[in-house]
Amino acid sequence: MAVVIAQPNKSDSLDSSTSAAGNPNAPSFFKHADLIEEGDTVIIYVTFDSTHAIIARRGQTLCMKYGALRHEFVIGKPWGSRISATAGYVYALRPSAELWTRSLPRRTQILYTPDCSLILQLLDARPGSVICESGTGSGSLSHAIALAVAPSGHLYTHDIEESRTKKVEQEFKEHGLADVTTAVVQNVCTDGFFVTNACDGVFLDVPAPWEAVPHAAAAISRFRGGRLVSFSPCIEQVRRWLCA
Structure with missing residues (x-):
């Protein structure tokens, strides 16, 4: 370089x-609200080598290493929450440039x-x-x-x-x-x-x-x-x- x-x-x-x-109502890269809302970009942390970016929408499901995660289980939860999937636990993280690069x-x-x-x-x-x-x-x-x-x-x-x-x-x-x-x-x-x-x-x-x-x-x-x-x-x- x-x-x-x-x-x-x-x-x-x-x-x-x-x-x-x-703007307090802006999408979640700038939002400082405590709870995840529908339409927010959420980084689902599965393991250190496995993260997924989703836009939280009711009726949708993320399939990954620990089974299926329905978006309804993410919406309304505090950022950083540990959430149950069908075969394990994941974490719902607020997006950042670093986490976006990973996912x-x-x-x-x-x-x-x-x-x-x-x-x-x-x-x-x-x-x-x-x-x-x-x-x-x-x-x-x-x-x-x-x-x-x-x-x-x-x-x-x-x-x-x-x-x-x-x-x-x-x-x-x-x-x-x-x-x-x-x-x-x-x-x-x-x-x-x-x-x-x-x-x-x-x-x-x-x-x-x-x-x-x-x-x-x-x-x-x-x-x-x-x-x-x-x-x-x-x-x-x-x-x-x-x-x-």
């Missing part, structure tokens, strides 16, 4: 906005929590930050960034596959992150980013990150400056990116 920091020309401030983070539907290879944590630090992501990401993939890092920049920041996430973009958009809505995210079908290496002169940080997870460097530079705010971070599994990719 490599990082480049662009120094600002002068300081300015971001406009704040309201989002689900300040999300994998449409691609994903970045796990240790990598996501380092990337957030390198991007200096914080409430109010504007971040561009490419590519979206399964949305593991996307959720971590969105939760880090909420309630007044924004994530613009780009992917070349429309199906992945539509799916992550749906998940953002279900999790109360729609106000702080924009998912775009766009090849950043050829077409650039959705915004220009706006970002505090740009993250690249693409096969040829050096092709996206000029577009990333255009996306970063000329006033605030920003950080450019690239994740590459091959040292030759890192070398070419640093020479770009």
Whole structure:
């Protein structure tokens, strides 16, 4: 992983906005209610290596290692409750970026929590930050960034596959992150980013990150400056990116 920091020309401030983070009736990624309600995203903890994400709805059943769990047994319970399934016990946990990474539907290879944590630090992501990401993939890092920049920041996430973009958009809505995210079908290496002169940080997870460097530079705010971070599994990719 490599990082480049662009120094600002002068300081300015971001406009704040309201989002689900300040709404007590928001979906459960932001909700602080004591009890699980119908429609909440719930992480069902089975074992250390087995977790499942469900949207609690009456009449539905989760089948897993410890048998069947009817959603009715989850709704109305306090977060963190131990709940009986047909062949054992599970725990109903409040969702977080870390738990979502463990249980999300994998449409691609994903970045796990240790990598996501380092990337957030390198991007200096914080409430109010504007971040561009490419590519979206399964949305593991996307959720971590969105939760880090909420309630007044924004994530613009780009992917070349429309199906992945539509799916992550749906998940953002279900999790109360729609106000702080924009998912775009766009090849950043050829077409650039959705915004220009706006970002505090740009993250690249693409096969040829050096092709996206000029577009990333255009996306970063000329006033605030920003950080450019690239994740590459091959040292030759890192070398070419640093020479770009």
